Amino acid sequence: MPAVIEYCIGNVSDSTRSRLESLPGEAVEKPCLERCGRCFTGSLLVVDGTPTYAETMNELIKDVGEEE
Amino acid sequence: MIENVLMISIDSLRRDHLSTYADVPATLEQPVETPNLDRFAQEATVFETHYAGSLPCMPARREWLTGVQEFLWRPWGPIEPFDEPIPRICGREGIPSKLITDHYHYFQHGSHGYFEDFTGFDFIRGHEADRWRITPRQPESRHLLQSKAADPHDTDGVGYNARTAYTRNIDSFDDLDETDFFAPKVFSRTSNWLGKVAPWDRWFAYIDSFDVHEPFHCPEPYASMYTDEDPTDPELPYWPYYGRIDRGQSELTDRQVDFVQSQFAGKTTMVDRWFSRVLDRFDRERLWDSTMLIVTSDHGHYLGDHGWMGKPGAPLYDVLAKTPLLLYHPEASTGRVESLTSAVDLYATILSAMELPLPDNTHSQSLLPVLTGDCQVHRDWALYGYWGSSVNVTDGRYTYLRPTAEEPAAECYSTEMMNAHRWFQPRSPKIDVEPATVPYADAPVWQFEAPVNTRHGDPLLFDTESDPGQTEDISGSSAEETRLVELLESGLDALQAPENVYRRLSLD
Numbered sequence: 001m002p003a004v005i006e007y008c009i010g011n012v013s014d015s016t017r018s019r020l021e022s023l024p025g026e027a028v029e030k031p032c033l034e035r036c037g038r039c040f041t042g043s044l045l046v047v048d049g050t051p052t053y054a055e056t057m058n059e060l061i062k063d064v065g066e067e068e
Numbered sequence: 069m070i071e072n073v074l075m076i077s078i079d080s081l082r083r084d085h086l087s088t089y090a091d092v093p094a095t096l097e098q099p100v101e102t103p104n105l106d107r108f109a110q111e112a113t114v115f116e117t118h119y120a121g122s123l124p125c126m127p128a129r130r131e132w133l134t135g136v137q138e139f140l141w142r143p144w145g146p147i148e149p150f151d152e153p154i155p156r157i158c159g160r161e162g163i164p165s166k167l168i169t170d171h172y173h174y175f176q177h178g179s180h181g182y183f184e185d186f187t188g189f190d191f192i193r194g195h196e197a198d199r200w201r202i203t204p205r206q207p208e209s210r211h212l213l214q215s216k217a218a219d220p221h222d223t224d225g226v227g228y229n230a231r232t233a234y235t236r237n238i239d240s241f242d243d244l245d246e247t248d249f250f251a252p253k254v255f256s257r258t259s260n261w262l263g264k265v266a267p268w269d270r271w272f273a274y275i276d277s278f279d280v281h282e283p284f285h286c287p288e289p290y291a292s293m294y295t296d297e298d299p300t301d302p303e304l305p306y307w308p309y310y311g312r313i314d315r316g317q318s319e320l321t322d323r324q325v326d327f328v329q330s331q332f333a334g335k336t337t338m339v340d341r342w343f344s345r346v347l348d349r350f351d352r353e354r355l356w357d358s359t360m361l362i363v364t365s366d367h368g369h370y371l372g373d374h375g376w377m378g379k380p381g382a383p384l385y386d387v388l389a390k391t392p393l394l395l396y397h398p399e400a401s402t403g404r405v406e407s408l409t410s411a412v413d414l415y416a417t418i419l420s421a422m423e424l425p426l427p428d429n430t431h432s433q434s435l436l437p438v439l440t441g442d443c444q445v446h447r448d449w450a451l452y453g454y455w456g457s458s459v460n461v462t463d464g465r466y467t468y469l470r471p472t473a474e475e476p477a478a479e480c481y482s483t484e485m486m487n488a489h490r491w492f493q494p495r496s497p498k499i500d501v502e503p504a505t506v507p508y509a510d511a512p513v514w515q516f517e518a519p520v521n522t523r524h525g526d527p528l529l530f531d532t533e534s535d536p537g538q539t540e541d542i543s544g545s546s547a548e549e550t551r552l553v554e555l556l557e558s559g560l561d562a563l564q565a566p567e568n569v570y571r572r573l574s575l576d
Binding site for chain 2: 003004006009010026028030031032033034035036037038040041046048049050051053
């Protein structure tokens with residue numbers, strides 16, 4: 001399980017934010033992840049310091065270990 | 069009356085890096101060499117208790133240039149069409165104005181209106197994420213690593229604000245030739261311009277040096293001045309991410325934090341050395357009799373202080389909010405002003421010094437009475453913060469951070485309601501806007517809800533006289549808290565802040 005999941009406030013919906021905050025790790029809301037170009041064109045989380053991209057935020061959240 | 073005003077902002081300059089404010093900065097075990105800023109401080113009035121207002125970069129510039137303490141109404145954005153910027157007022161009086169800068173935010177989405185009223189402007193290209201050069205396609209790996217631009221998902225780095233832009237911009241820079249770098253260019257161009265401006269009887273100039281702002285990439289001798297490390301070691305970043313230094317993408321080792329601190333100090337010394345060109349030109353052109361010279365900064369920069377790197381997200385401690393202000397006026401005595409002052413006050417100060425009309429309803433109060441000794445107490449309170457986030461108040465001794473509630477949502481008041489890159493306004497079209505007014509303008513604006521960048525959980529109260537490092541939060545245990553809350557309300561009342569701000573701060 002990741003320890004720290006960072007997300008950009010501009011790239012998540014309210015429901016996604018709730019899901020991120022319910023994950024086992026620490027969800028950190030950032031004003032900007034300083035990766036705007038990629039952040040705008042897809043879904044981005046920084047997981048334990050490593051940028052992780054996917055088509056949808058749903059995929060990303062599943063990948064980082066959300067339980068069914 | 070003075071004839072000219074030269075205002076210089078040195079972005080992110082921490083006041084504890086100037087010996088006029090501190091013998092040794094909090095981040096180093098040795099003083100930072102700033103002999104020229106020290107020399108200027110000897111000739112100027114040194115403001116001891118000067119605070120930023122609206123943060124970060126562009127909000128600070130709107131305060132300086134238009135006298136509007138904007139963070140209570142809107143985030144980072146353009147000069148509003150109803151604003152009265154200093155260069156426009158100068159122009160109406162037939163006085164030319166000049167902007168010299170390497171600050172690329174002026175040319176980004178949503179930051180328009182700042183340079184357009186200057187009679188002339190110079191823009192030195194290439195700082196930070198300035199979209200300047202697209203070659204070489206593959207920048208030098210050392211810079212990709214030290215700027216933390218390397219991203220396996222964005223190998224071409226063509227995205228907006230991609231760090232790769234910097235590595236391309238500086239690809240041809242020689243680390244042994246400081247004249248390739250930004251502060252040397254800004255201050256040399258300023259000196260040259262000052263040598264040619266004499267045919268004009270009066271002028272206003274604003275020099276906006278983006279250095280000391282990150283990336284903290286320094287040429288020699290500055291890169292090695294405050295460290296024994298090899299400054300080209302790819303393991304040592306000169307452009308860390310914003311955030312906590314103990315987790316996430318902003319996590320740094322102690323060695324890396326030390327290195328960042330050394331490079332910030334080195335860059336400060338580089339700025340100082342080239343600032344000397346301006347002082348020398350003042351001597352040569354005998355500008356001291358006719359010209360007011362202001363040196364200040366928009367904010368500081370956390371370098372591991374309180375566990376943070378950078379600016380966004382963190383609570384506003386004095387490292388960020390208490391800024392340097394050195395002001396030379398030909399008719400003022402040198403010395404130190406203890407009274408509380410605020411960044412927004414520079415607007416009225418400049419207009420008053422040039423005997424230009426001060427528009428009604430701004431938030432700015434001229435510093436001339438305290439400069440000339442006619443007044444000892446300039447302000448009882450100063451407010452500062454980021455739009456939508458905590459509101460901070462100080463009386464010059466105590467600082468109080470009042471966090472916002474999650475509900476109601478933050479409201480924005482602006483003629484601008486959308487930004488192509490959410491920088492810092494909504495990226496999606498706003499259809500739930502309402503017409504509204506602001507108390508400082510006779511023009512309608514849009515009122516709409518927008519997501520805020522940062523919320524803090526708890527209040528913070530510090531007595532900076534007994535605790536200048538702000539390490540002991542006395543909120544909840546000090547009788548001063550009630551007084552500071554009242555002071556905060558007084559400030560909001562005086563500025564006629566929106567009702568939404570009171571509700572979000574849980575104030576009646």
